[in-house]
Amino acid sequence: MGVGGCLVVPWRCLVVLCLRLVFLVPAGVPVRSGDATFPKAMDNVTVRQGESATLRCSVDNRVTRVAWLNRSSILYAGNDKWCLDPRVVLLSNTKTEYSIQIQDVDVYDEGPYTCSVQTDNHPKTSRVHLIVQAVGFVSEDEYLEITGITREQSGEYECSASNDVAAPVVRRVKVTVNYPPYISDAKSTGVPVGQKGILQCEASAVPAAEFQWYKDDKRLVEGQKGVKVESKAFFSRLTFFNVSEQDYGNYTCVASNKLGNTNVSIILYEISEPTSSTLFQEETTTALTPWKGPGAVHDGNNGTSRRAGCIGLLPLLLLHLLLKF
Incomplete structure (x- = not known):
C-alpha cells in the first residue's frame, strides 16, 4: 500500500487522537483566508515514477509543533516517524523549514499532502499535491470502438x-x-471429349472455408476414378484427366465454415476439337484476306496482290496434302 496506508500500533492510538485534536487537522481542511503566512507549503510537486519527491513547509520561530500528513494518516510529527514506510524520511526540522522526502515514488503515492503547524495556540494547515508521471502508462479508459464492423x-x-x-x-x-464464405470466382468450362478438364471455385471466408463438390445430388470425393479433388485455403479445384460424355453436366461447389455456407453451379460442357480441314479452311481465309491494318501499302496493282496471295497459299496446300497421307 502507498504512503497513505501508514500503520499505527494500538498503543499509539490515544496519542494519535490527541495529536489530531491538538492540530485540529481533519482531512481536507484548507488554510483560512486572513490566516498568517505560516505554514507556507511549496507549490504542487511533479516527479517521474521511481524518483524522489521532496515536500517542504516554511515555518518561523512562532511555530511550536509541526507534522506532515497524507490524507488522514500521519507521516511525521516533529522528529517522530509515524509511518512504517521506509521510503519516507525526514530531511529538515529547523526554525525555518520542515521537510520530508518520499523515495522511489510510485503512482499510488500521488495525491494531497498536508503540512500542519501549531502557532500562537492556533492550528494552521497548508497543502501540496504530489503528481507522479508514469511513463508508458495508458489509461484503461482509452479504447477504440468499431460499430458494425x-x-x-x-x-x-x-x-x-x-x-x-x-x-x-x-x-x-x-x-x-470472422465472416461466412462468399464465392468470388467460378466459371463454366468447355472441354472436348478425351481432353483434360478443370473446374475451379474460389471463396473468401474467416475461418477458412471447407469445400465440397456435387454432381446432381451425388458428392464427389478424392480418389474417385478419373477425377481429382484438390482444396486449399481459398479455392477448390476439380480435375478430369480424360473427359467422357458422362462427365458433362452441372456441378455444384459448396463452401462452408462455422458461420454459414454458400454454393454456386458450374457447368462442364462439350466443345468440338478443331480438325485439320477446319484448320486449313481458317488459315486459307486468313491468307486470302488483304491486310488493311495500319501500315498496309497498296499500289493499285491487283495482279501483284493475287500473286502474293498464291505464294502464301503454297505452304498450306503442301501441309494439307501431307495431312491426308
Whole structure:
C-alpha cells in the first residue's frame, strides 16, 4: 500500500487522537483566508515514477509543533516517524523549514499532502499535491470502438501514448473479423471429349472455408476414378484427366465454415476439337484476306496482290496434302 496506508500500533492510538485534536487537522481542511503566512507549503510537486519527491513547509520561530500528513494518516510529527514506510524520511526540522522526502515514488503515492503547524495556540494547515508521471502508462479508459464492423475493417491497428516526459509508446493490435464464405470466382468450362478438364471455385471466408463438390445430388470425393479433388485455403479445384460424355453436366461447389455456407453451379460442357480441314479452311481465309491494318501499302496493282496471295497459299496446300497421307 502507498504512503497513505501508514500503520499505527494500538498503543499509539490515544496519542494519535490527541495529536489530531491538538492540530485540529481533519482531512481536507484548507488554510483560512486572513490566516498568517505560516505554514507556507511549496507549490504542487511533479516527479517521474521511481524518483524522489521532496515536500517542504516554511515555518518561523512562532511555530511550536509541526507534522506532515497524507490524507488522514500521519507521516511525521516533529522528529517522530509515524509511518512504517521506509521510503519516507525526514530531511529538515529547523526554525525555518520542515521537510520530508518520499523515495522511489510510485503512482499510488500521488495525491494531497498536508503540512500542519501549531502557532500562537492556533492550528494552521497548508497543502501540496504530489503528481507522479508514469511513463508508458495508458489509461484503461482509452479504447477504440468499431460499430458494425465489416471484413474490410480487419487488419492491424496501432495505438500510441505519449507525454512530455519520454518518447511515445506504441502498441499494435490485430483485429480479425470472422465472416461466412462468399464465392468470388467460378466459371463454366468447355472441354472436348478425351481432353483434360478443370473446374475451379474460389471463396473468401474467416475461418477458412471447407469445400465440397456435387454432381446432381451425388458428392464427389478424392480418389474417385478419373477425377481429382484438390482444396486449399481459398479455392477448390476439380480435375478430369480424360473427359467422357458422362462427365458433362452441372456441378455444384459448396463452401462452408462455422458461420454459414454458400454454393454456386458450374457447368462442364462439350466443345468440338478443331480438325485439320477446319484448320486449313481458317488459315486459307486468313491468307486470302488483304491486310488493311495500319501500315498496309497498296499500289493499285491487283495482279501483284493475287500473286502474293498464291505464294502464301503454297505452304498450306503442301501441309494439307501431307495431312491426308
